[in-house]
Amino acid sequence: MLARSFVPKSVAHEKLTALLGRNGNMYASIVVSVMVAILILPFFAPHDPYQAQFLFRLQPPSLDYPLGTDAMGRCVFSRLLYGARLTTASAIIVVIASSLFGSLLGTVAAMIGGTPDRILMRFCEGISVFPALAISMIIAGVLGLGLNAVIIALIAIHWTDYARIVRNAVIVERAKPYVMAAEALGATHHRIARRHILPNIIGPLLTLGAYSMSWVILSFAGLSFLGLGVEPGTPEWGLMIAESRNYLRDYPRLVLAPGLTIAGFVIAVNLLGDALGDRFRLSQINYLH
């Protein structure tokens, strides 16, 4: 496999080409199946992730508890599996909501043009260069913390990226002859946007979606770690790390396990983004949030 691989010119891909070759489709399908599996994963949890058993606290890994138990005697493995569901679900909600909202506004701005377009783009650029974590923390804090507040805050920060990318893509598409032909045939703005332009910008949108999902996962875990995310006791990866912090010296596995899970998950999602970007022949888009 490695012998047949070659180095393509796309910047998005070259970082990992050295390791992985050029089987974008394969990786995409792998990661997609992993994501689907994650939604069924909690059924494989051997224990209740919420059930605290102080008799079994800080157990080493065994057959019964594959990754041992934490300071409250909860099964770490089960909590990781449930955490996968929570993280994936929230991240997908954030990505879908912000991509819908952002691409709607971006398309409208590109189709209208002029001053509304300029104002929207200034606004989006303004938001997307501020410290994203800080601003989402502040929004979540003002809204009163908790899972819903965090999701709303992440959406509020995040839609601007989609608006910018979609707006630029629509402007590029709009200048192409086939759109002019459609216009000459008397198609309305609405019809052009829906029937001609949107199907052609779905590639950049999907790629951005994958990259932004990795950002959302990291922010979500970070906010929970700081105590500004989900309720204490919820099986969430960032929170699991925060709760095991005091046991770092004697039981480093309690911190290592969720951390490695997050890192692996994010790397997988980034790979999906690379594969998609490759497939749609995109050069690097702005995913270095």
Add this chain to the structure above:
Amino acid sequence: MEISCIILMQLHITCDINSNRARCGFEFPVHSARWKIDPMASRLAARIAHALVLLLAVSVAGFALLRLMPGDFAEVLLMAQMDGTLPDASQVARFADTHGLNDPLPVQYLRWLGGLMQGDLGLSLVTREPIITDILLRIEQSLILAICALAVALLLAVPIGILCAIYPDSKIDRVAGIISVIGMSIPNFWYSLLLALLFSLALGWLPTGGHGTWQHAILPTLVIATSITGVLSRFVRSSLLEELSKPYIRTARAKGGRRRRVVLHHAIPNIVPGLLTFSGLQFARIFDGMIIVETLFAWPGIGRYLVESLLNRDYPAIQACFLLIAASYILVNLVVDITISVYDPRTREIV
């Protein structure tokens, strides 16, 4: 007054918040030609005016922030003054009257802005002391951390980026690329814990938290620095690669310039402005890193203050942090832009 407002608005539109593009998209020459002003001075004036307009917008957002929170503002303030007991309606009404909370919002905003100009950020709901004293104490600590982190990151990233650009697709380049992808995928807070585990708990070389000696600063600096090193080195690499493909480099090589000399004396000076802008944009990442690191290593800076005030629901303090973050972001980019126009005569000519 009205005219100057219009000009300000135009500046706001013609300048780009993203200063990377500002250098290309700047539409000020028309004005400077008409007014016969030194282009450099007019660019400076435009940039400062732009920053002022942004600051104004930020102050409106900051003011709105406190009004957005759940519950009646007067009631929340009064409740904090009365140690958390719920005030009755007449008390709230009297309090709102005496503090001018029933005035129209624009009037309240102007009054608040006037106080802000004099450094009055209000009282903390928790300690009931002026927030400004807290902020001033912490801002220095955060600055130290940010500057050290940026310096370390540049010291690491520039040589790595140059090496990768000189030897593209070599082993160094591949390893650096893989590390930077992994670095982007690892959560900051987890990485800090791993470093603390290694250097403080296992090896016992460094303290786990606190501040005072230079040893306390090492781990926080290292975490923030490495979190931006990957991105910075990739940026250096790609911009240097682009520069090296230009004809003047080929000419320099054809005239017998040695490779090292061509890279160091011809190509590098041309990527500095871009690198400066990019480093300015890294402010956002540095600050995000500081929030995590200051909380983890008990470093008394702005990031930790923000987390504490969020957890305590200390709304005036949150507002102060927001204003500070936004203002310093604007300031950093202003300084970067001015530095670039001093460094690079071309940007002055374009303007």
